[in-house]
Amino acid sequence: MRNGGVSFWWQQVGLPSPADPLEGDVTCDVAIVGGGLTGLWTAYYLAEADPSLDIRVLEARFAGFGASGRNGGWLSAELPGSARAYARAGGEDGVARLSAAVRATVDEVVGVTRREGIEADVVRHGVLHVARSAAQAERLGGELDAAQVARRIRVAGAVSGHLDPDCARVHPARLVSGVARAVRGRGVRVHEDTRVTAVEPGAAVTARGTVRAPVVLRCLEGFTAGLSGHRRDWLPMNSALVVTEPLTPAQWDTIGWAGEELLGDEAHAYCYAQRTADGRIALGGRGIPYRFASRTDVDGRTQDWTVESLRATLTSLFPSLAGIGLDHAWCGVLGVPRDWSASVSWDPALGLGHAGGYVGSGLTATNLAGRTLRDLVLGRDTDLTRLPWTGHRVRRWEPEPLRWAGVHALYRLYRAADRREDAGLSRTSRVARLANRVAGR
Numbered sequence: 001m002r003n004g005g006v007s008f009w010w011q012q013v014g015l016p017s018p019a020d021p022l023e024g025d026v027t028c029d030v031a032i033v034g035g036g037l038t039g040l041w042t043a044y045y046l047a048e049a050d051p052s053l054d055i056r057v058l059e060a061r062f063a064g065f066g067a068s069g070r071n072g073g074w075l076s077a078e079l080p081g082s083a084r085a086y087a088r089a090g091g092e093d094g095v096a097r098l099s100a101a102v103r104a105t106v107d108e109v110v111g112v113t114r115r116e117g118i119e120a121d122v123v124r125h126g127v128l129h130v131a132r133s134a135a136q137a138e139r140l141g142g143e144l145d146a147a148q149v150a151r152r153i154r155v156a157g158a159v160s161g162h163l164d165p166d167c168a169r170v171h172p173a174r175l176v177s178g179v180a181r182a183v184r185g186r187g188v189r190v191h192e193d194t195r196v197t198a199v200e201p202g203a204a205v206t207a208r209g210t211v212r213a214p215v216v217l218r219c220l221e222g223f224t225a226g227l228s229g230h231r232r233d234w235l236p237m238n239s240a241l242v243v244t245e246p247l248t249p250a251q252w253d254t255i256g257w258a259g260e261e262l263l264g265d266e267a268h269a270y271c272y273a274q275r276t277a278d279g280r281i282a283l284g285g286r287g288i289p290y291r292f293a294s295r296t297d298v299d300g301r302t303q304d305w306t307v308e309s310l311r312a313t314l315t316s317l318f319p320s321l322a323g324i325g326l327d328h329a330w331c332g333v334l335g336v337p338r339d340w341s342a343s344v345s346w347d348p349a350l351g352l353g354h355a356g357g358y359v360g361s362g363l364t365a366t367n368l369a370g371r372t373l374r375d376l377v378l379g380r381d382t383d384l385t386r387l388p389w390t391g392h393r394v395r396r397w398e399p400e401p402l403r404w405a406g407v408h409a410l411y412r413l414y415r416a417a418d419r420r421e422d423a424g425l426s427r428t429s430r431v432a433r434l435a436n437r438v439a440g441r
């Protein structure tokens with residue numbers, strides 16, 4: 001089994017060689033720091049709105065090296081982050097508007113892939129959320145009973161389910177590399193192998209030169225802590241995946257997964273899975289949640305413990321697959337703000353903006369954030385700029401070692417809560433409620 005190599009998705013399409021590194025100081029109209037989907041979508045929509053803009057994306061490695069090229073491929077229609085936090089900023093109406101905007105964004109992303117000819121294995125069969133205990137069922141409130149769930153996918157121990165038909169499955173590396181190609185096609189320069197060391201009003205500083213621009217946008221999500229002055233803004237939360245060898249037709253028959261729905265459970269330490277276009281199961285979960293001092297992985301390599309834990313989850317969902325080979329494991333980081341809710345911010349006086357903190361549901365949200373940043377930068381007052389995540393401010397994470405100890409304690413509590421619920425609790429464990437309060441969710 002291969003471990004790391006950025007991700008299985010990138011290994012499938014081939015790791016790109018970094019292109020067009022910055023060569024010396026330049027001046028442009030917009031500097032975007034980070035070549036993941038937040039940065040790329042922002043560049044895409046800004047270039048579309050005003051083709052005369054000189055836009056530069058500055059990327060430390062290559063476009064899609066981060067979470068955007070490593071994720072589980074859930075193009076989700078569901079709200080990223082904490083509804084309660086958005087309600088504090090924009091009331092219930094604000095939450096409803098943000099929810100509707102995210103849902104509509106799935107159409108937008110699917111539409112762009114068609115318009116731009118991006119082959120990203122997009123299939124819109126929805127996501128099947130499965131409850132595997134009474135407490136999970138109480139949280140989920142799903143409309144499908146155990147027999148109806150089993151008619152879609154035979155998940156061991158499933159007691160109920162909910163199908164959200166609007167979500168789509170994608171191949172992450174194909175999507176992000178396609179968006180990068182489209183962005184370049186619109187005349188945006190994507191400077192790869194160009195690490196930004198400081199962001200300040202009017203400039204993004206790199207070892208290769210300084211990019212001066214009246215607009216500088218920080219789009220680093222899980223890597224934000226690596227930038228000086230931002231160490232405690234968003235916690236780089238770890239998530240990991242494994243992918244099986246291709247299943248035989250008989251194995252697919254046994255588990256009954258005939259469609260291409262995404263699949264997730266309702267555990268506190270939840271898992272997420274997709275049936276890949278080439279007939280494998282890619283399954284992800286939290287693993288070791290956080291590395292001390294906000295460190296990130298080396299090219300996606302994950303711990304053996306995490307691989308074994310994901311293997312156990314896979315065989316718990318599908319006991320008939322016990323012993324199936326795993327071809328690849330990898331991990332990455334996503335950005336978690338202290339109140340577990342995302343933000344899109346723009347300060348016209350300083351010419352500085354940022355977006356991110358999608359708490360594990362960024363694939364769709366990056367597109368919405370990119371269009372919102374476009375409107376903010378262009379000074380437009382639109383439905384997007386009035387969403388409750390715009391200008392949302394959040395306090396910073398605690399310093400170390402409190403941060404490390406707190407996050408690890410939190411996930412110990414979530415795992416303990418899952419064990420209690422699996423043992424027969426009929427409602428959400430009090431331990432999980434306590435963990436949510438501590439987490440500030």
Ligand SMILES: Cc1cc2nc3c(=O)[nH]c(=O)nc-3n(C[C@H](O)[C@H](O)[C@H](O)COP(=O)(O)OP(=O)(O)OC[C@H]3O[C@@H](n4cnc5c(N)ncnc54)[C@H](O)[C@@H]3O)c2cc1C
Nearest residue numbers: 034036037038060066067068071072074196332361362363
């Ligand atoms: C394992 C995993 C599974 C996930 N699964 C899902 C899922 O199924 N569905 C979903 O909705 N979301 C999922 N997410 C979350 C989602 O992938 C992210 O929220 C989203 O991709 C964030 O995009 P981004 O562009 O903001 O950040 P990233 O994609 O992380 O991009 C940031 C970029 O900045 C670059 N960079 C870092 N430091 C610097 C620097 N100093 N200078 C210049 N560039 C720099 C990085 O190389 C990277 O390319 C998952 C995340 C992970 C890690």
